[in-house]
Amino acid sequence: MTAEPAVTSFAGLHHQPGEPLLLPNAWDHASAVALAARGFPAIGTTSLAVAAAAGLPDGRGATREQTLCLARTLGAEPFALSVDAEDGFGEDPDDVAELASELWAAGAVGINLEDGLGPAARHAAKIAAVKRAVPALFVNARTDTYWLGDGDETETLHRLDAYQQAGADGVFVPGLSDPDRIGALVRRVRAPLNVLYSPAGPTVSRLAGLGVGRISLGSLLYRRALGAAVDAVADIAAGRVPGGTTPSYAEVCAPSRSVPASRSAKSTGCSRVPR
Template identity: 40%
Template sequence: MNNQLEQARKFHELHRSGTPLVLVNAWDAGSAQIIQGAGGQVIATGSWSVAAAHGYDDGEKLPFDLVLSNLQRISQSVDLPVTIDIESGYGPSPEIIKNNVLKVIECGAVGVNIEDQKIHEPGLYPVEEQVLRITAVREAGVDTSIPLFINARTDIFFETPSAEHGEAHLEAALQRAHAYAEAGAHGIFVPGLCNEELIARLCQQSSLPVNVMVSPDSPSLQRLASLGVARISYGPRPYLILMDALKQAAVRALALQEL
C-alpha cells in the first residue's frame, strides 16, 4: 500500500503544463516492461490495444475480469505508476462504477481514464450525469486512501472531423472540464483535438492539466509542450505499429515456404 501511495503521489506530480508526461501506451505485462526499460515514467494502458491483444473489439467488449487480471499482471511486472483506461467505467450506474474502480485500485492502479462517450448508443453522457460518474470514481479513491488520478476524457472532438473544430467545440470542452474538475477530476483528456490554436486556448483556460492524443495530424511533441500540454498519449499507435511489423514479417517468412 505504501508503494502504491507513493506511486500515486508521483503520478500527480508528473502532470506539468509545458513539460508534458509522454505515455507510450501498453497493452500487457510484456509491453509494459519494454516501455519501462526504454525510460518510461508511467505505464498507461489503452483500451483499444488491450482489447485487440485479447481478440476483442473496443467498447467494453473485453470482459471486465480480463481487464482486471491484465492490469494485475502489468502492475506486478513493473516498478512504475500504472494508470488504466476503463472506457466509460464498465457500468450503467455510479454505484457499479465505484465498485469497479475499487477493484482497479486493488489490482495496483493509481490512475484511471474515464470517458463521457456512451458505449452502447451514440452520443455523450450529459454533463450532469457524467459528473455523477466521476464523483463515484473519486469516492473509490477516497475510500482506499489512494489519491487516484482521474483523467476525465471527453469525446467532443471525436464527434466531428478535425477540420471542423471551432469555437463551439472549445466552449463545450471547457464547460465539461470545469464541471469534471468540480466533481474531482485531475486532468482533461481531449483525443481528436489537433488544432494548435484550440489546444493553446484550452491549456490556458482549463483549470485541469490537458492531455492530448498523438495522431498523424497532431503538432510535434515539442510544439505540444510549448502550447502548454501536460500529458501526451500515443493511444493504439504502438500496438498498431508492432502488429503491422509482425504481419510483414509473417508475410515474408511464409512466402519462403512457397519457393
Template identity: 40%
Template sequence: MSQVEKAQEFARLHKKGEPLILFNIWDAGSAKAVTEAGAKALATGSWSVAAANGFGDGQAIPLSLLAVTAKLISVTSHLPLSVDFEGGYAVEPEEVAANVEKIMDHGAIGINFEDQVIGGHGVHPIETQVARIRAIREMADRRELPLFINARTDLFLQESDTAHHQILLDDAYRRADAFAEAGANGFFAPGLVDPELIGALCERSSLPVNIMVRPTTPDNETMAGLGVSRISYGPAPYRSVMGMLKSEAEAIYRHN
C-alpha cells in the first residue's frame, strides 16, 4: 500500500464497538514481532520508545532519533504506523505542524497529539490546542495525506483519584467537540477507567474514542460493548518484555 492507502486503511479500522487493538511497539524489532503476531496496524508508545533509547518520557528523546525510529519501523513492516508524538516538540502551531511533517516524511500515517503542557503543569487551554490541531490538519491537507490525528486529552491521566473523573467529563466533551471541528480524527482519553464514564464518552463523542489499557480498565470485550473504537496498551508491552529480560539476566548472574 502507498502511504495514502495506509492512512485510509488505518482510519477504516476505527469502528465503534469493534475496536482496533494496538499492542504498542518501540522499535523495528518489536514492530516485526507484533506484525507477525497478526496486528492490523502499528502504534508506538512515547514512554517505550524513549526508554528503549535511554531517555525519559516527555520529549526527552531527540526528534531526529524519533524520526529515524519511525523510518526503521515503516521499512520493517507493511502495516500502517501511528507515532506517539506527545506535544509535537513545540508549542506554536506552525512549529508543531513542521515537526509532524518530519514524522510523516519518515513513514507515519497517524500521530497521537496530546494537550498536556510538556515540562509544565496541567493541560493547554482548548483554544491553544485547537490552533495546534488545525495547523497540523492544514499541513497534512496540503500534502494530500489523510493523516490520522488522534487528539489526546490528559485530563484523566493527570487526576489520579478516579472518583473525580466524573467532574472532568464535561471538559472532555468540550475538548472532543473542539478537536473534531479543528480536524482531529480520534479522541484519546488515557487514564479513564470507569465503564460508565467510558460508555458516556463513546456515546457523546463524534470522534472514535481510544482508551488505554490499565490494571483497572474493563476487559477488551467489555470496552467494545461500551462503544470504544481503539484500544491501546501504552507502555505495558515494553515493561513486560524488559521485566522478563531483567528476570532472566538476574537468574543467570546469581549463579556466576
C-alpha cells in the first residue's frame, strides 16, 4: 500500500454515512496484524499500551521514541496506520510537526493529538504546524473536556471550532457517551466526529445512526488482553482449562516469516531506552 492511496482511503473511511470507521487499537506487531487479518482496513495505536509495555507513565510525554519505534514497525504493513501521539510530545508546534513528519516517513497516514485541557490556542497551533509540514496526514484533534474536564458543551464547541479552523481533519471527544449530546455535536461540527467506545455506552449501530464518523477502542483491547492473561493463569493454577480463544504458535509466528533474519533494532530505527 503506497502512501497516497492509503491516505485517501483512510480519510474516506470517515465519510461513509451510516458506516463509521471502527478503529481497533493495537500495541505491537502481532496485535496489529491479527486485527488487520479480521478485515479491519485501518489500525490505530494506543498510548497506554506503548507506555505500559515500557514501564513508563501514559500521557506524560515519556514515550516519543517508543511511539516512533512502533510506527516504524507497523508502517510498512498493508493497512492504514493512525498513531496515538498524546499531545505531540512537546509544547513547541515545530517540534510536534517534526514528529508528524517522522511518523509520515514511517508509513503512518494519521495522527491523534490530544489537548489534555491545555490552552486551546496552543493545541490549534500544533495542528496548524502539522498540516503545514505534512498536509496529507490525517489529524484527529482530541479535546479532553469530557475525559478530564466537566463536559462543558460551550467549551467543547469552542475547542473543536478552533481545531477545525487550524486544519484538523477529524475531531475526537473521548468520554462523551450521551446519545443526545453526541447527535447534537455531530450536527454542529464540520469534521467527522470520533467517539471512544464504551461497553456501557451506545452500541456501534446506535453510534452509526447518530452520524458518528469514527469509533475508537482506545486501550480497551489491550486491557482486555491483560485481563485474559491473568484469568488464564488463575484457571490453570486452579486446575481448570482456560477459556477464550488461543491462537496457535504457528498462527502467531506466520506474519513474521517474511522478515529477514538480519532485522534488528538498529535496522528498524528502534533502540532500547535506558531506564
